[in-house]
Amino acid sequence: MNYFLDLFFSGLTRGSIYALIALGYTMVYGIIGLINFAHGEIYMIGAFTALIIASLLTVLGMNGMAILVISGLAAMVYAAAYGYTIEKIAYKPLRNSPRLAPLISAIGMSIFLQNYVMLAQTSDFLPFPDLIPNFAFMEPYSDFIGSSDLVILLTTAVAMLLLTIMIKYTRMGRAMRATAQDMQMAMLVGIDVNRVISFTFIIGSVLAAIGGLLIASHVGQINFYIGFIAGIKAFTAAVLGGIGSIPGAVLGGFILGLTESFATGYVSSDYEDVFAFGLLVLILIFRPSGILGRSENQKV
Amino acid sequence: MRIINEIKKSFLVALWFMFLTFPIMVIKVNPLEKLIVWRWHNLAMVGIASFFISFLLRCAGRWRKSAARRPPALTMKGLSNNPRAYYSALAVIALFSLVFPFIFSAYETSIMTTALMYVILGLGLNIVVGLAGLLDLGYVAFYAVGAYSYALLNYHFGLGFWVSLPIGAMLAAAFGILLGFPVLRLRGDYLAIVTLGFGEIIRLILENWNDFSFGPSGIANIPRPSLFGINLSLAASTIYVYFIALLLVIFTIFVVNRLQDSRIGRAWIALREDEIACQAMGIDKTRIKLAAFAMGATWAGMVGVLFAAKTTFINPASFTFMESAIILSIVVLGGMGSIIGVVIAALLFVLLPEYLRAFADYRMLLFGAVMVLMMIVRPQGIIGKVRRTYVRGQVTGDKRQKNGIITNLL
Amino acid sequence: MTAILKVTGLSMNFGGLRALDDVDLRVEPREIVALIGPNGAGKTTFFNCLTGIYPPVSGTIFMRASSGKQSRLNGLPPNKITAKGMARTFQNIRLFPEMTVLENVMIGCHCRTSAGILGAVFRPRAVRAEEQRIVDSSYKILTRLGLTDVVNDLARNLPYGAQRRLEIARALATEPALLLLDEPAAGMNPRETAELNQLIGKIRDIYEVAILLIEHDMKLVMSLSDRIYVMEYGRRIAVGTPVEVKKNPAVIKAYLGE
Ligand SMILES: Nc1ncnc2c1ncn2[C@@H]1O[C@H](COP(=O)(O)OP(=O)(O)OP(=O)(O)O)[C@@H](O)[C@H]1O
Ligand SMILES: [Mg+2]
Numbered sequence: 001m002n003y004f005l006d007l008f009f010s011g012l013t014r015g016s017i018y019a020l021i022a023l024g025y026t027m028v029y030g031i032i033g034l035i036n037f038a039h040g041e042i043y044m045i046g047a048f049t050a051l052i053i054a055s056l057l058t059v060l061g062m063n064g065m066a067i068l069v070i071s072g073l074a075a076m077v078y079a080a081a082y083g084y085t086i087e088k089i090a091y092k093p094l095r096n097s098p099r100l101a102p103l104i105s106a107i108g109m110s111i112f113l114q115n116y117v118m119l120a121q122t123s124d125f126l127p128f129p130d131l132i133p134n135f136a137f138m139e140p141y142s143d144f145i146g147s148s149d150l151v152i153l154l155t156t157a158v159a160m161l162l163l164t165i166m167i168k169y170t171r172m173g174r175a176m177r178a179t180a181q182d183m184q185m186a187m188l189v190g191i192d193v194n195r196v197i198s199f200t201f202i203i204g205s206v207l208a209a210i211g212g213l214l215i216a217s218h219v220g221q222i223n224f225y226i227g228f229i230a231g232i233k234a235f236t237a238a239v240l241g242g243i244g245s246i247p248g249a250v251l252g253g254f255i256l257g258l259t260e261s262f263a264t265g266y267v268s269s270d271y272e273d274v275f276a277f278g279l280l281v282l283i284l285i286f287r288p289s290g291i292l293g294r295s296e297n298q299k300v
Numbered sequence: 301m302r303i304i305n306e307i308k309k310s311f312l313v314a315l316w317f318m319f320l321t322f323p324i325m326v327i328k329v330n331p332l333e334k335l336i337v338w339r340w341h342n343l344a345m346v347g348i349a350s351f352f353i354s355f356l357l358r359c360a361g362r363w364r365k366s367a368a369r370r371p372p373a374l375t376m377k378g379l380s381n382n383p384r385a386y387y388s389a390l391a392v393i394a395l396f397s398l399v400f401p402f403i404f405s406a407y408e409t410s411i412m413t414t415a416l417m418y419v420i421l422g423l424g425l426n427i428v429v430g431l432a433g434l435l436d437l438g439y440v441a442f443y444a445v446g447a448y449s450y451a452l453l454n455y456h457f458g459l460g461f462w463v464s465l466p467i468g469a470m471l472a473a474a475f476g477i478l479l480g481f482p483v484l485r486l487r488g489d490y491l492a493i494v495t496l497g498f499g500e501i502i503r504l505i506l507e508n509w510n511d512f513s514f515g516p517s518g519i520a521n522i523p524r525p526s527l528f529g530i531n532l533s534l535a536a537s538t539i540y541v542y543f544i545a546l547l548l549v550i551f552t553i554f555v556v557n558r559l560q561d562s563r564i565g566r567a568w569i570a571l572r573e574d575e576i577a578c579q580a581m582g583i584d585k586t587r588i589k590l591a592a593f594a595m596g597a598t599w600a601g602m603v604g605v606l607f608a609a610k611t612t613f614i615n616p617a618s619f620t621f622m623e624s625a626i627i628l629s630i631v632v633l634g635g636m637g638s639i640i641g642v643v644i645a646a647l648l649f650v651l652l653p654e655y656l657r658a659f660a661d662y663r664m665l666l667f668g669a670v671m672v673l674m675m676i677v678r679p680q681g682i683i684g685k686v687r688r689t690y691v692r693g694q695v696t697g698d699k700r701q702k703n704g705i706i707t708n709l710l
Numbered sequence: 711m712t713a714i715l716k717v718t719g720l721s722m723n724f725g726g727l728r729a730l731d732d733v734d735l736r737v738e739p740r741e742i743v744a745l746i747g748p749n750g751a752g753k754t755t756f757f758n759c760l761t762g763i764y765p766p767v768s769g770t771i772f773m774r775a776s777s778g779k780q781s782r783l784n785g786l787p788p789n790k791i792t793a794k795g796m797a798r799t800f801q802n803i804r805l806f807p808e809m810t811v812l813e814n815v816m817i818g819c820h821c822r823t824s825a826g827i828l829g830a831v832f833r834p835r836a837v838r839a840e841e842q843r844i845v846d847s848s849y850k851i852l853t854r855l856g857l858t859d860v861v862n863d864l865a866r867n868l869p870y871g872a873q874r875r876l877e878i879a880r881a882l883a884t885e886p887a888l889l890l891l892d893e894p895a896a897g898m899n900p901r902e903t904a905e906l907n908q909l910i911g912k913i914r915d916i917y918e919v920a921i922l923l924i925e926h927d928m929k930l931v932m933s934l935s936d937r938i939y940v941m942e943y944g945r946r947i948a949v950g951t952p953v954e955v956k957k958n959p960a961v962i963k964a965y966l967g968e
Pocket of ligand 2: 801
C-alpha cells in the first residue's frame with residue numbers, strides 16, 4: 001500500500017510540474033495557434049537562474065527562506081523576460097507566414113537556447129540546493145510523501161487558482177479570451193493584440209519558471225537539457241487534456257504524471273520516456289482534440 | 301536625427317540584452333565548492349554585439365522598406381541560361397570531386413564523405429519537408445534503421461555492404477510508411493511532434509532493448525564495404541567509401557530532380573501549398589503523403605547503411621534529435637525544394653565547423669540561430685527554387701531550349 | 711432517370727447550428743443551375759458536403775457518370791468524388807500560390823493520369839507521352855480561359871479576376887461532368903463579370919458539363935441559369951426558372967425582409 005501511495009504522490013508531483021509547464025503551451029497555442037517549442041527552454045532557464053542566484057546568495061551568507069524567495073523571484077522575472085524577448089524575435093515577425101515557418105523558428109530558438117546555456121555555463125549536471133524546507137509535521141508520512149511534494153502540490157494549486165481568476169475576472173483575461181476566439185475581431189474592437197500576446201508569453205513563462213524551480217529543488221540537479229524532455233512531456237499533457245484548454249492542461253498533466261509514475265513503478269523504469277511519447281502518439285492519432293478540447297472544423 | 305534615434309533604440313536593446321544574459325553569461329557558479337566566477341567581459345561583449353546587430357538590422361529594415369519590394373531571390377537562373385558557363389562549372393566540380401581523395405589526406409577525405417552523407421540526408425528530408433511540406437522531426441529514426449539494418453544483418457547473417465544497402469533502404473522505407481500511416485490525419489504541427497516522438501521512441505528502444513540492439517554500448521566491428529569481395533586497407537577503404545558516397549549523391553540528385561517535376565512531385569507541392577485544394581483536385585492525400593515519407597526514408601536508410609560501414613561502430617547516441625535538427629537546418633538554409641541550395645548548405649554546415657575549429661563548439665548554437673534567422677529573413681533559403689516552365693509541345697526539355705532541363709536541374 | 715446529380719434530404723450541423731436542413735436538389739446534364747440565398751444560408755456548406763470535405767449528417771448524394779452508371783457519393787473522400795467527375799472552385803480562392811499557372815492546371819490532370827515514382831525516375835516513353843498530354847491539355851484549357859499570357863507566372867502574382875478564372879481552369883482539368891462554382895464573380899468589376907457570364911456559357915457548351923453555381927450577382931444568375939434554387943437558414947425555400955423565382959414571395963421576403 002505504501003508503495004502504491006508513494007507512486008501515487010510522486011505521480012501527482014510530476015503531474016503538477018507538467019501541468020505548470022503545459023499551461024504555457026496551451027495558452028500560447030490558444031492565442032496564436034503556435035506550438036512554442038522553446039517553452040521547455042524557458043523552464044530550464046528559470047531553473048538555471050534560480051540555481052545561479054541561490055548559489056550566489058549562499059556564498060554571500062544568506063539563510064534558507066530568503067534564498068528561496070529571492071532566487072524564486074529572479075527565476076520568474078528572468079523567465080518572463082526571456083519569454084517576452086523570444087516572442088518578439090522569433091515569432092512576431094512570422095505572424096502572417098505559412099504555418100511551418102514559426103514552428104521551424106521555434107525549434108531553432110529551442111536549440112539555440114539550449115546551447116547558449118550549455119556554452120555559457122556547463123554541459124554537466126549541477127547539484128541544485130534543496131531550497132524547500134522539511135516540515136516536521138510531514139514526518140509521519142515520509143514513506144510516501146515528502147515536504148517538497150506537498151509544497152509542489154500546494155504551489156500548483158495556488159498558481160492554477162490565481163490563473164483562473166485572472167482569466168475569468170480581469171480586463172486582461174477578457175482580452176485574452178477574446179483574442180483566442182478571433183484575433184481579427186479582437187483587433188477591431190480595440191484590443192491591443194500585441195500586448196495580449198506578450199502578456200500570454202509572460203504568464204506562461206512565469207508558470208514554467210515556478211515549475212523549474214520546484215522540480216529542480218525536488219530532484220536536486222539540473223543541466224541544460226532538462227527543458228527538452230520536460231517540454232515534450234508537458235506538451236503531451238497539454239494535448240492530452242485538449243490543447244487550448246486551461247483545465248485540460250492541468251488534467252492532462254496529472255494523467256501523464258500518474259501514468260508515468262505507475263508505469264515506471266510497476267512495469268519498467270527503462271522505458272520511462274517511451275510511455276510518455278507513446279501516450280502522446282496515441283492521443284494525437286485517436287483523439288487529436290484531447291479530453292476537454294473542442295474538435296476543430298477547418299472552415300473552407 | 302533619425303540616426304540618433306536609431307542609435308538610442310539600439311542602445312536600449314543592448315541594455316535589455318545585457319540584463320537578459322546577465323546571470324547566465326556573467327555569473328558562473330560551482331555549487332559544490334561554493335565558487336563564483338564573475339565574467340564581466342561577457343557582459344561587455346553582449347552589450348557591444350547586440351548594439352551593433354540591432355543597429356545594422358534597423359538600417360537594413362529601413363533600406364528594405366525604402367526598396368519597396370524584396371530583392372529578387374538569388375537563383376541559378378542566370379547561370380543556367382548560359383550553358384557554357386554552366387557546363388564548365390559542372391566539369392570543374394566533377395573533376396575536383398574525382399581527384400579530391402588523391403590530393404587530400406585520408407582524414408579530410410573522411411570528412412568530405414561525411415559532408416556528402418549529409419547532402420543525401422538533406423536531399424532526402426527535403427522531399428518530405430521541402431516538397432511535401434510535412435515537418436518530419438524524427439528523420440534520424442530512418443537513418444538509425446538503415447545503420448542498424450546493416451549492423452545486425454551483418455552480425456547475424458554475415459550479409460555484406462552491397463546486399464545490405466538496398467535492404468536497409470527498403471526497411472527504412474517500410475518504417476516510413478509505418479510511421480506515415482498513423483500521422484496521416486494530423487495537422488502540420490502535430491505531425492512534427494508525433495514524428496519527434498517516434499524518433500525518440502526508436503532511439504530509446506535501441507538504447508534499452510539489449511537483446512536486440514546491444515543497448516547503449518552499440519555494435520562494433522562492422523565491416524567496411526568490400527570491393528568485389530576484396531577487403532581493402534584502411535586508406536584504400538576510406539577512398540572507396542568516399543566514392544560510394546559520391547555515387548550516391550549523384551544518384552540522389554538525379555532521382556530527386558526527376559521526381560520534383562513529375563506528376564508525383566507536383567502533387568507533393570500541391571499538398572504543401574493547400575491540402576484541401578489538393579484533395580479537391582483528385583489527389584489521394586493518403587497515398588501521396590505515404591509516398592513522401594517512404595521516399596524520404598529511403599535515402600536516410602541508405603545513408604544509415606553507409607554510415608555504419610564507414611564508422612564500423614554504431615550506437616544509439618548517434619541518432620538523437622539533434623541529428624534530425626541538423627538535417628532540418630540544412631534543408632531550411634538550403635531553401636525548401638532547392639537541390640543546389642541543400643547541397644551547398646550541407647557542405648557548409650559540415651565543413652565549416654571542421655575547418656574553423658573555433659567554430660566547432662558553436663555549431664549547434666549556430667544551427668539554431670540559422671533556423672530562426674532564415675525563417676525571418678529568407679524563408680525561401682539561400683537559393684530559391686525557380687519553378688519549371690514548360691513549352692507547348694515540348695516537355696522532355698531540349699537542351700537548347702531556354703528554360704528546359706537546365707533550369708530544371710537546379 | 712437522367713439527372714446527373716441527385717441530392718435528397720441533405721442535412722449538416724455545426725455544433726448546435728443546423729447549416730443544412732433536408733435539402734433536395736437535382737441537376738440535369740448540361741444544365742446551368744444556380745444556388746442562391748442570403749449570406750450564411752448554407753450554400754458553401756452544401757458544396758462542402760457534396761465534395762466530401764464535410765460529412766453530412768444525413769441525406770444521399772447520387773451522381774451519374776458519363777457511362778450512365780449511378781454512384782453514391784456519401785462518405786467518399788474528396789479525391790474520389792473528383793475522380794467521379796465532380797469538380798469545384800472555392801469561394802475564398804485556394805490556388806497553389808507558389809506554383810505557376812500552368813502547373814496549377816497540370817495538378818488538375820492528376821486524377822486522369824497515372825505515372826508513379828518509378829515512372830518519374832525512369833521516364834519511359836509512356837510517361838513522357840503522358841507528361842506531354844498533360845502540358846498540352848493544360849495549355850488548351852488556359853487558352854480557352856484567356857490565360858495564355860501568364861502561363862509561367864506564379865499563381866499568387868495574378869490579379870484577382872485571373873485567379874478566379876484559374877480556379878475554373880484547374881477544375882476543368884479534372885475532366886468533370888459537373889462543375890461547382892462558388893461565387894465565381896465575387897470581387898470582379900462589371901466588365902469582368904460580363905466576360906465571366908459569357909465564359910461560363912462557353913464552358914458549358916465546349917466541355918458539355920453541367921454547372922451548379924453559387925452567386926450573389928443577380929444579373930449573372932438570371933441571365934445564365936436554367937433553374938434556380940433558393941436557400942435560407944439551411945433550408946431550400948424555392949426552386950424554379952429565373953422568372954418563377956423572381957416572382958416567388960418567399961424569395962422576395964428572404965432577400966428584402968418583412
Ligand atoms: N466549419 C464551420 N464550423 C462552424 N460553422 C460553420 C462552418 N462553416 C460554415 N458554418 C456556418 O454555417 C452557416 C452557413 O455557412 P455557409 O458558408 O455555408 O454560408 P453561405 O451560404 O455560403 O454564405 P455566403 O454567401 O456568405 O458565402 C453559417 O452560419 C456559418 O457560420
Ligand atoms: Mg459561401
